[in-house]
Structure formats: structure tokens, C-alpha cells
Amino acid sequence: MSSFENPSREEIKAILEAAGNIAVVGLSDKSDRTSYMVSEALQLRGYRIIPVNPTVKADILGEKTYASLKDIPEPVDIVNVFRRSEFTPEVAQEATEIGAKVLWLQLGVFSDEANRIAADQGLTVIMDRCIKVEDAVTAPNRSNK
Structure with missing residues (x-):
């Protein structure tokens, strides 16, 4: 059993208030997918979404899509992950390499290894x-920024 505990609601509120760029790993270009719906909702709330999907070449939600986190030419505050748990340690490693502040695994996604990799490098x-x-x-x- 993992001893992992998410930050408090107050800490999460502070993280979201400070967030500029949110890279969404596994963001689908299909509007009926959860990753798309969640990202679109965040975008409408004023967050800047940066799509990361190696299989999509076109823009998603009006933003340039990157094959990997390392290809993003600007700072990333939150790496939001819509991938299966077994793929998250690699994403965690990339998140640390680009200097992200937060690794956020979506509902149903959990990885002690990804947590260890990211937390060891100071990511929330x-x-x-x-x-x-x-x-x-x-x-x-x-409100929209």
C-alpha cells in the first residue's frame, strides 16, 4: 500500500491559481474524449493548454501540438497526464527534465514510480x-486571464 497523499484542497487551489501553461500529455484531437473535454473546459476558464501527443500532427483546441514535453519551447507549470499508469514514469522523468512544477495524473491514474521520480526532483x-x-x-x- 502506498503512503502517497495528494496536496490539500488549499494547496491545489494555490497551484491552479499560479498555473500559466498546462501541458496535457495524451490530449486527443477527438472532441468526445475525456482529455479533450477536460482541456477545452480548462481553456474556457482561462488556462493555457499545450497539447502533447506524438500521433497528432494538427493543432488541438487551436494550439500547436508537440510530440513530447521536451519539444515545448516555453515553460510549463503543470504536466497533466491522460495516459495509462504504466506510461507515467517516463512522463514524470520528462516533466523533471523540462523544469515543470507539478505532475498531475488524471482520475484513475496512479504510479508510485512516477511519484518517486517527480517528487525526488522537487515537483508537486x-x-x-x-x-x-x-x-x-x-x-x-x-475569470479568464
């Missing part, structure tokens, strides 16, 4: 939580 780790739900709960009055 959030697992098995939906960023859209947390944003709605912690920042209900957020």
Missing part, C-alpha cells in the same frame, strides 16, 4: 484527481 505530485473538477471546486470564481 497529484494523482487520481481530475484537474477540471479540482478547478471547479477550488476556484469557482476564476
